[in-house]
Amino acid sequence: MTQFRANILICAGTGCVACGAQKIKIALEDELRKKSLENEIQITLTGCNGFCAKGPLFVVYPEGIFYHSLKPEDIPLLVEEHFLKGRPVKELMYIPPAEKEAVPLMRDIPFFKHQVLRALRNRGLIDAEKIDEYIARDGYMALSKVLTDMSPEDVINEMIASGLRGRGGGGFPTGKKWEECRKYKNFPKYTVCNGDEGDPGAFMDRSVLEADPHAVLEGMAISAYAIGGVEKGYIYVRAEYPLAIHRLNIAIDQAREYGLLGRNILGTDFNFDIEIYPGAGAFVCGEETALIASIEGRRGMPTPKPPFPAEKGLWGKSTNLNNVETFANVPQIILNGGAWFASMGTEGSKGTKVFALTGAINNVGLVEVPMGTSLKELVFDIGGGISDKRKFKAAQLGGPSGGCIPESLIDVKIDFDSLTEAGAMMGSGGVVVMHDATCMVDTARFFTDFSVDESCGKCTPCRIGLRVMLNKLEDIVAGRGQEGDVEFLERLGKHIKNTSHCGLGKTAANPVLSTIRYFKDEYDSHIREKRCSAKVCVDLIKFEVNEEKCKMCGLCLKACPSSAVIWEKKQKAVIDREKCTRCRSCVTVCRFDAID
DSSP: OOOOOOEEEEEOSHHHHTTHHHHHHHHHHHHHHHHTTTTTTEEESSSSSSGGGGGGGEEEETTTEEEESSOGGGGHHHHHHHHHOOOOOOOGGGOOOOSSSOBGGGGGSHHTTOOSSSSTTTTTSSSSTOOOHHHHTTHHHHHHHHHHHHHHHHHHHHHHHTTOOOOOTOOOOHHHHHHHHHHHOOOOOEEEEEEESTTTTTOOOHHHHHHHHHHHHHHHHHHHHHHHEEEEEEEEETTTTTHHHHHHHHHHHHHHHHHSSBSSSGGGGGGGGEEEEEEEOGGGGGGGGHHHHHHSSOOOOOOOOSOOOOTSGGGOOEEEEEHHHHHHHHHHHHHHOOHHHTTTTTTSSEEEEEEEEEESSOOOOEEEEEEOOOOHIIIIITTTTTTTGEEEEEEEESSSSEEEEGGGTTBBBOOOHHHHHTTOOOOEEEHHHHHOOOHHHHHHHHHHHHHHHOOOOOIIIIIIIIHHHHHHHHHTTTOOTTTHHHHHHHHHHHHHHHHHHSHHHHHHTHHHHHHHHHHHHHHHHHHHOOOTTTTTOOOHHHHHHHHTOOOOOOOHHHOOOOOOOETTTTTTOOEEETTTOOOOOHHHHHHTBBBB
């Protein structure tokens, strides 16, 4: 067996692949070959490393040196200096915002050092397409343990003791769900993994499936054993995740070859196999009964509950549904015990939670933190603060149906109960950060528009109510708002929330209700003053040059596509309002904030 003195772990998640990770791999292979180092340095493609804002990236072990934002032309110098001469290249290392010195080691970078990995424990450490690497990190040991040493009741009791709640947004206790499904004798039963991740800015499930697919397969097998009478499982993944599906197919084939899926698993009488079902990308199919309908070949539309899927689910049989992150936690809970998992988090929210940090934040990426971590720590300590040196204004948590948390509540603890009290929700884990140049009325309009498009149309409150809500919001941002509109939106939002059929409709009004709750002054200024303080709603904006701030540089003239800017050398610029299309090009290029 070849002994390598260093291992280069290249992030090959979707984000880094899109940025050119494969080109970095090819450049490394070529350069190592030129320097006769190909037998000393090993290259491994891993799943998502998490630090998506800095791709393409790789980590050099055993030291753990982190290089980011790489280009193929960087590789010759890097190989020459680091791997030939033993001098790590500081110019390619990470420098935290507002600091000047590079941080060489990944474990010392604030983005990583504040995290606690459970579901993401193998993130960026293994080749997701090699089952042996998963097994080398205790993979399938939990499945072996339950099949040889634990009864189904023991497994369920351990899950109940862990306090693990569903990570897909519902937050129902996982152990209790398994216990409920076990008591029905409606054979054959099914277990289903919900990988239908449709929230704007969310990529938690995708990253887990790309980086550690065997953890999900093992978790599903354990659930099948605990529930009893389950010989078939489905993973519902949206077709827009081709890399996740590709790696899942490889993982399933490998698990079958190793006797970890199929008949007589590990020499026992336990039989269980898994099939992938690619979804068509309808957001509503994230709701469990709509997902079941889709697998059955019907239109993805929710059905009334009760009966719940545990009693009558897929093809009318008892069915257990959990999401990707929930299943990924299961093997570690079984190996380490429910008490180990429950030792972290808050009273009502145990363990850790994976979040996708996006929006106006320096460190966009995937993070896992203990439940109860404050929003402030998530945004500033891990996320590196607000981009473009602007101020924090709000964060929307819980996907398009989540609420917006203002700066005044930035110390709120991130757990199921605290977020609900604040008018938001945990959801699947999307966090969209907004700076002070964000219009909260337009933000509510954007997410409502998304929900209107994704509504299945089955129930009137959601189908009609959301459309009426969107029309009213569009009037407000266009300057057609009237007195009483805010009160109307509040009444309508509560009605939609209380009378809609499924979870999408019941939460779709949250962006509107939360922005009215915390940013009512912005609604009032749009309606009464016909003014957007964030300068986002173009119908309420008239552009003019602030003569005191104008530096006579002419950048606005070059950027204007409609020739609306009048400027001569050493003269103040002027905007012709007749020609101005309010495209904001002048605002974007002006470095002196001289466009009012």
